[in-house]
Amino acid sequence: MAKWGEGDPRWIVEERADATNVNNWHWTERDVTSWSQDAINGLLLGIRVEGEEGTCEITDVSNIDGEASINNRKGKLIYFYEWVVKASWTGTNKIGIKYKGIVEIPNLSDENDMDDLDISVTLCKDQPSTPLTDLMRREGVKKIRMALGNYVKHLKTEFAQGMILPTENALYQQNQEAQAKVKLDKTQIGSSSTANAPSTGVKIATVSFSLKDTFLTSPEELYRIFVTQEMVQAFTHLAAFVDGRCGGKFRLLEGNVHGQFAELIQDKKIAMRWRFASWPAGHAATVILNFVNQGSETELILEARGVPSNEEERMKEGWQRYYFNAIKQTFGFGALLY
Numbered sequence: 001m002a003k004w005g006e007g008d009p010r011w012i013v014e015e016r017a018d019a020t021n022v023n024n025w026h027w028t029e030r031d032v033t034s035w036s037q038d039a040i041n042g043l044l045l046g047i048r049v050e051g052e053e054g055t056c057e058i059t060d061v062s063n064i065d066g067e068a069s070i071n072n073r074k075g076k077l078i079y080f081y082e083w084v085v086k087a088s089w090t091g092t093n094k095i096g097i098k099y100k101g102i103v104e105i106p107n108l109s110d111e112n113d114m115d116d117l118d119i120s121v122t123l124c125k126d127q128p129s130t131p132l133t134d135l136m137r138r139e140g141v142k143k144i145r146m147a148l149g150n151y152v153k154h155l156k157t158e159f160a161q162g163m164i165l166p167t168e169n170a171l172y173q174q175n176q177e178a179q180a181k182v183k184l185d186k187t188q189i190g191s192s193s194t195a196n197a198p199s200t201g202v203k204i205a206t207v208s209f210s211l212k213d214t215f216l217t218s219p220e221e222l223y224r225i226f227v228t229q230e231m232v233q234a235f236t237h238l239a240a241f242v243d244g245r246c247g248g249k250f251r252l253l254e255g256n257v258h259g260q261f262a263e264l265i266q267d268k269k270i271a272m273r274w275r276f277a278s279w280p281a282g283h284a285a286t287v288i289l290n291f292v293n294q295g296s297e298t299e300l301i302l303e304a305r306g307v308p309s310n311e312e313e314r315m316k317e318g319w320q321r322y323y324f325n326a327i328k329q330t331f332g333f334g335a336l337l338y
Helices: 009-015 033-044 132-157 168-192 219-227 229-236 309-331
Strands: 027-031 048-051 054-073 076-093 098-109 120-123 206-215 249-252 257-265 269-276 285-294 297-308
Touching (some): 054 098, 076 132, 098 132, 206 309, 219 285, 229 249, 269 309, 297 309
Antiparallel strands (some): 027 054, 048 054, 054 076, 206 297, 249 257, 257 269, 269 285, 285 297
16 A cells, blocks of 8 residues: 555556556567667677778777666556766778777757767877867767667667556457467368468478678677677677577677577577568577687688578678678778788
């Protein structure tokens, strides 16, 4: 029972535990502080820009101070986040001289639009003046703003799920619709169904393909990138979930790609069940990565099986662009130019 009057905000907090809070209607709260810190760190770390002045890259996120939560108040979701972020950047000019600087973001909060976000880029006090500072302010700030916008977008999609539960009437209606769909599917499939058909009643034409690429790094380092959440977030520039164990699941690129690690041989092989979220429910391709040591380089051989035939080119392009090329750009593993 409440100890205070309804006008007192403390009464609402106690109401969360009340048995009358059906379908999370009155009040539910989800603390996403820890997830937010990981997400912000992963999105900012490795941001890189290049121009006539040279290159700049965020090399460390030293401070992410604040909190974040999602609240459901009588069917309305309220997002609260307030962060002060500090990061380090390193610039390298065209003749190889390095400079160090600081990025400070004092007002990342639900009260400010992304366009109103203050992003301060400065050089460390002991550093001489360099045009790289202007490059970071001009291009780096754009990427930082975009990355933090992705954090907010992800917060409002992935972590809002389940905050408002359907009412009993809605559940009943969903159940009735599902039963009607099952009856319709059975009628349409009829006697053409076989015992070996997929549970969805849909047969998918599939293909296999392989890709190869070379990375200027060791198999140990390249292997680690694929199974470490922070490193996946660094090269995708988006929040990701990666449980880098055999049987562990992964979800990245804003949930558009997800799957499960089926076999892991340290520094040599990764086999996974891999799928685009848009593929038919229950269908996943088998993707195998083989890491071949070639001295100063690693040849990565990808074998994909069970790929929907109409998705072959999309999957090839996605792996080349969002995995191979992104890893090279983020971690500097591209081929040497002679």
